[in-house]
Amino acid sequence: MAKLLEMKNISKSFYGVPVLTNVNFSVDRGEVIALCGENGAGKSTLMKILAAIYRYDQGEILLDGEPLPHHIQPLEMQKRGVSMIHQELNLMEHLTVAQNIFLTREPLGKSGLINYRKMNAEAKKLLESLGQDNISPTALVSTLKTAQKQMVEIAKAISFNLKVLIMDEPTAMLTQRETDILFDLIRKLAKQGIGIIYISHRLKEIKEVCDSVTILRDGMFIVSKPVSEVTEQQIANYMVxxxxSTSQASDFCGDCNDIVLEVRNVSDSLLKNVSFKVCRGEIVGLSGLVGSGRSELMEVIFGIRKPKTGEIYLNGKKIVNKKPVHAIKRGIGFVTEDRQKTGVVIKRSIRENINLIDQVKNKGFFNSARKHKANTDEMIKRLNIRCASQTQLVSNLSGGNKQKIVLAKWLLVDQDILILDEPTRGIDVGAREEIYAIINELSKSGKTIIVVSSDLTEVLNICQRVIVMHEGMIKGELTHDDRTEEKIMSFATNAC
Ligand SMILES: Nc1ncnc2c1ncn2[C@@H]1O[C@H](COP(=O)(O)OP(=O)(O)OP(=O)(O)O)[C@@H](O)[C@H]1O
Ligand SMILES: [Mg+2]
Structure with a gap:
């Protein structure tokens, strides 16, 4: 029998720059296959070609052994059974769940008008088959949580006669529990014979949920292997x-009495009497479950959120950051977790984005075009950002490279305190190590770093001290010697 899906010798260039060169990729019925590679390796592009969002320059795609026409449209591709859940979800926020699932295919009544009752009933059935009874078909998508939106996308995919499901970094925004639910669903779909293509930078997940792994490097096929035959380390090595190497947190060797930032008794609707201190040159991790108040606490420090009570001290002096610009001018930086919404200006060039904070901070001074160019060059080199030119729109960058742009604009202004909220989400293993090295370097030069991260390995690998939050409160603090995954989790879940 023919393979479920075969992509043969696929090549693709953007504006004359090759992104994929003669790539072969195939999926069997019921197979969960990981597609791995560094940021910018071409994973999303290959999958967008499969979903008919981009056209390939050369090659051939066969589904059930049958060649697909080159000019096929995305909707036709979905009808033939290939659906893609994008890295940045793709739903219409102002429409209902059911409207999104049946967009352009709404069931019509006798009068020729949309039969909403039927549409909602069918959407409900689909959601129930995924175990998602709690999502109402009539709810507006804008009111759903990320994990629920993803389930709506999956419901939409299975509403076609699904054969191949592509998931581009599906767990990047999920909690551990939501991830577990998604993995159960992936296994269930695979049992039904659906081929699943799974893109992720979390190698642990690949070992957990995938049968095989295909690796791309610089737009070229490198290797394809059963997951049982490769270690995480080997996958990383193939990618890069x-x-x-894997980094280890260094001991804090600064002065424990040199307090740079102190948060005293901060409370608001979510935060409950939060107090902590951070020293100059220290790397502190802020751990806890999603919703525990970590990001909100950082927003208070940065002037996005106004606390009801409590004070903040910078170098021993009380400060009030009413707006982010106050925090920026005082030398605080904040790499936010949602790069799409608050991290980058997607419709602007790399150069404009990288110089954005510099312009806010040093308004009117040093703002020559030549300086901007030099700044951008420096950052592209320092963070190894993969792009065609400085003037390329950020919207055209790969997911991980967008994240590097967010980091770059803050590194450029050399803040004394840098808050990094999920700094390596969507970043490949090699680049992650580079970012950890930069964090270490910054701390050695006296900068203070606060890392908010859901990735426990990350917290343990780079932070010298870990503060754990639970339901808006600080539940515990672990020093360099007694930090373990178990201890963090037991504070985070309030089990101790
Ligand atoms: N629409 C586009 N126009 C121009 N260049 C593009 C476009 N889409 C992607 N690219 C370029 O193609 C290359 C591959 O990008 P792609 O998004 O496929 O990477 P990726 O492997 O998915 O990376 P990541 O892990 O960061 O998501 C990148 O250098 C990117 O800048
Ligand atoms: Mg991608």
Whole structure:
């Protein structure tokens, strides 16, 4: 029997720059296959070609052994059974769940008008088959949580006669529990014979949920192997093309009495009497479950959120940051977790984005075009950002490279305190190590870093001290010597 899906010798260039070169990729019925590669390796592009969002320049795609026409449209591709859940979800926020699922295919009544009752009933059935009874078909998508939106996308995919489901970094925004639910669903769909293509930078997840792994590097096919035959380390090495080292948190060697930032008794609707201190040059992790108040606490420090009570001290002096610009001018930086919404200006160039904060902070001074160009060059080199030119729109960058742009604009202004909220989400293993090295370097030069992260390995690997939050409160603090995953989790879940 023919393979479920075969992509043969696929090549693609953007504006004359090759992004994929003769790539072969195939999926069997019921197979969960991981597609791995560094940021910018071409994973999303290959999958967008499969979903008929981009056209390939050369090659062939066969579904059930049958060649697909080159000029096929995305909707036709979905009808034939190939659906893609994008890295940045793709739903219409102002429409209902059911409207999104049946967009352009709404069931019509005798009068020729949309039969809403039927549409909602069918959407309900689909959601129930995924175990998602709690999502109402008539709810507006804008009111749903990320994990629920993803389930709506999956419901939409299975509303076609689904054969191949592509998931581009589906767990990047999910909690551990939501991830577990998604994995159960992936296994269930695979049992029904659906082929699943799973893109992720979390190698642990790949070992957990995938049967095989295909690796791309610089737009080229490198290797395809059963997951049982490769270690996480080997996958990383194949991706990067060299040995990837793993970093270890260094001891804090600064002065414990040199307090840079102090938060005293901060409370608001979510935060409950939060107090903590951070020293100059220290790397502190802020851990806890999603919703525990970590991001909100950082927003208070940065002047996005106004606390009801409590004070903030910078170098021993009380400060009030009414707006982010106050915090920026006082030397605080904030790499936000949602790059799409608050991290980058998607319709602007790389150069404009990288110089954005510099312009806010140093208004009117040093703002020559030449300086901007030099700044951008420096950052592209320092963070190894993969792009065609400085003037390329950020919207055209790969997911991980967008994240690097967010980091770059803050590194450029050399803040004394840098808050990093999920700094390596969507970042590949090699680049992650580079970012950890930068964090270490910053701390050694006296900068203070606060890392908010859901990734426990990350917290343990780079932070010298870990503060754990639960339901708006600080539940515990772990020093360098007694930090373990178990201890963090037991504070985070309030089990101790
Ligand atoms: N529409 C586009 N126009 C121009 N260049 C593009 C476009 N889409 C992607 N690229 C370029 O193609 C290359 C591959 O990008 P792609 O998004 O496929 O990477 P990826 O492997 O998915 O990376 P990540 O892990 O960061 O998501 C990148 O260098 C990117 O800048
Ligand atoms: Mg991608």
């Amino acid at each position: 093309g060299r040995e990837v």
